[in-house]
Amino acid sequence: MTDQQPSLSRPTRPDPGVATILLAGGKGTRLHDLTAAESKPAVPFAGRNRIVDFAMANVVRSGLDRLLVATQFAPATLNHHLPARWGGHFPQGGMLLRDGRDRYLGTADTVRQNWRQVGEWGSDQVLVLAADHIYDMDYAGLIAAHRASGAAVTVAVDVVPRTQACGFGVMQTGDGGRILSFLEKPADPPAIPGEPDRAMVSMGIYVFDAAWLKNALFGSNIEALDFGHEIIPAAVAQGLAMAYRLPAGPTGLPYWRDVGTLDALRQAHLDFVTARPARLPRISPASEWHLGRGSVMMPGAAVPPSARLTCAIVAPGTRVPHGLVVGEDPDEDARWFRREGRTVLITQAMLNRREALRIPAILPARQGVALHPRDVA
Incomplete structure (x- = not known):
C-alpha cells in the first residue's frame, strides 16, 4: 500500500x-x-x-x-x-x-x-x-x-x-x-x-x-x-x-x-491493506490500524503485542489487556464480546464487564497454604 x-x-x-x-x-x-x-x-x-x-x-x-x-x-x-x-x-x-x-x-x-x-x-x-x-x-x-x-x-x-x-x-x-x-x-x-x-x-x-x-x-x-x-x-x-x-x-x-454490518466494515478495512480500491486523501498507513490476523484497530485503541486477536474490531479508545485471545473460541467470544459472522467487536465496556465477572475460583488450601487469586485465575 x-x-x-x-x-x-x-x-x-x-x-x-x-x-x-x-x-x-x-x-x-x-x-x-x-x-x-x-x-x-x-x-x-x-x-x-x-x-x-x-x-x-x-x-x-x-x-x-x-x-x-x-x-x-x-x-x-x-x-x-x-x-x-x-x-x-x-x-x-x-x-x-x-x-x-x-x-x-x-x-x-x-x-x-x-x-x-x-x-x-x-x-x-x-x-x-x-x-x-x-x-x-x-x-x-x-x-x-x-x-x-x-x-x-x-x-x-x-x-x-x-x-x-x-x-x-x-x-x-x-x-x-x-x-x-x-x-x-x-x-x-x-x-x-x-x-x-x-x-x-x-x-x-x-x-x-x-x-x-x-x-x-x-x-x-x-x-x-x-x-x-x-x-x-x-x-x-x-x-x-x-x-x-x-x-x-x-x-x-x-x-x-x-458497511452496514460488522463483517462488512471489517472486510472493507482489509481491502485497504493490500490495495486502495477507493481514493481517499490522507489515509493512515496500514501499520497504524491493521493488527494482522484479519483484525483492525480504531483510533485511540491500544493492543499489546501479547494479545492474539483474530477477525476482530477494536473499538475507539479500547485498551486491550495483555494476553487476551479473541476469535478462536466462538463460545468464549460470545460470552464477553459481540460476535456476528466471523467478526468480534471488542469495546472498553465489554472488557470492563469481563474483568468484573471473571472472579477466580476459590480452590481449597493445600497443606494449609492459601493461594493468591492471581495464582488460580
Missing part, C-alpha cells in the same frame, strides 16, 4: 447546475456499539478517516461546489469534522450543514425540508448521496449520462450476489438502461436475466431533474417520505427512470461497499 496521496484539487470549472444533498443522518443500528452514540457516517475508517470522507472526496473531485449536508442522529462529530477537514474545498456558503434531529421522516422528506436551499441555488439537477458507503466514483459521469438521457431520475447501480441483495433497492433494466422494475429491499430479489446468482442494486445515489423532483415532493396530496419506497417507483411507473452502472475505480474494477 503506497503512502502517496491522490490529488483532490477541484476541477477548474465547477458545475453550477447541480445542487448536492448528502444524507448523513443514519443511525447504523447494525453496527451496534460502534453507533450507540455516533452516526454511521462518522464511524472511523482506516485510521484518521471517517466513512463520510469517501462521499466527500468524491464530491470534491467531481467539481461540485453546492453541497448541503443533512445530519440527524448524533450530529456533533460531523458538525466538527466536515468543516475542519473539507470546508477549505468549498467557496464561502458552498457547504451547509442542516441538523434535522427529530424532524426528518425519511430520505425524501429530508430533501423536501431543505428544498428552499435548492431553490436559492437555482439548480437544474439535484444529486442525492448516501454518506455511509465506502466507494469511489466521479459523479460528473453520472450527471452527464442523466442530462443526455432526458430522464426524471438516474439511479447509480452496482451488481452484488443475489443472496446479499435483499437489503437494497433491486431493479431490472431494459435497452439503454431504462429501469423496468424497482423493488425496495425485497425478500426474494429478482436476478439479472441470464445471471441467476447476481442482482442489480441501487447504490442510494440519485440524480433528479429538479422540476420533476419538486413536483414529486410537493405536488401530491400524500407526501412521499422515502426515495426507495415511493419516489423512485413513481418515476419507474412513468418510464422516466434510468440506471447508471458504477464505472471502474483505481484498481480497474468498480468498488462500492455498504
Whole structure:
C-alpha cells in the first residue's frame, strides 16, 4: 500500500447546475456499539478517516461546489469534522450543514425540508448521496449520462450476489438502461436475466431533474417520505427512470461497499491493506490500524503485542489487556464480546464487564497454604 496521496484539487470549472444533498443522518443500528452514540457516517475508517470522507472526496473531485449536508442522529462529530477537514474545498456558503434531529421522516422528506436551499441555488439537477458507503466514483459521469438521457431520475447501480441483495433497492433494466422494475429491499430479489446468482442494486445515489423532483415532493396530496419506497417507483411507473452502472475505480474494477454490518466494515478495512480500491486523501498507513490476523484497530485503541486477536474490531479508545485471545473460541467470544459472522467487536465496556465477572475460583488450601487469586485465575 503506497503512502502517496491522490490529488483532490477541484476541477477548474465547477458545475453550477447541480445542487448536492448528502444524507448523513443514519443511525447504523447494525453496527451496534460502534453507533450507540455516533452516526454511521462518522464511524472511523482506516485510521484518521471517517466513512463520510469517501462521499466527500468524491464530491470534491467531481467539481461540485453546492453541497448541503443533512445530519440527524448524533450530529456533533460531523458538525466538527466536515468543516475542519473539507470546508477549505468549498467557496464561502458552498457547504451547509442542516441538523434535522427529530424532524426528518425519511430520505425524501429530508430533501423536501431543505428544498428552499435548492431553490436559492437555482439548480437544474439535484444529486442525492448516501454518506455511509465506502466507494469511489466521479459523479460528473453520472450527471452527464442523466442530462443526455432526458430522464426524471438516474439511479447509480452496482451488481452484488443475489443472496446479499435483499437489503437494497433491486431493479431490472431494459435497452439503454431504462429501469423496468424497482423493488425496495425485497425478500426474494429478482436476478439479472441470464445471471441467476447476481442482482442489480441501487447504490442510494440519485440524480433528479429538479422540476420533476419538486413536483414529486410537493405536488401530491400524500407526501412521499422515502426515495426507495415511493419516489423512485413513481418515476419507474412513468418510464422516466434510468440506471447508471458504477464505472471502474483505481484498481480497474468498480468498488462500492455498504458497511452496514460488522463483517462488512471489517472486510472493507482489509481491502485497504493490500490495495486502495477507493481514493481517499490522507489515509493512515496500514501499520497504524491493521493488527494482522484479519483484525483492525480504531483510533485511540491500544493492543499489546501479547494479545492474539483474530477477525476482530477494536473499538475507539479500547485498551486491550495483555494476553487476551479473541476469535478462536466462538463460545468464549460470545460470552464477553459481540460476535456476528466471523467478526468480534471488542469495546472498553465489554472488557470492563469481563474483568468484573471473571472472579477466580476459590480452590481449597493445600497443606494449609492459601493461594493468591492471581495464582488460580
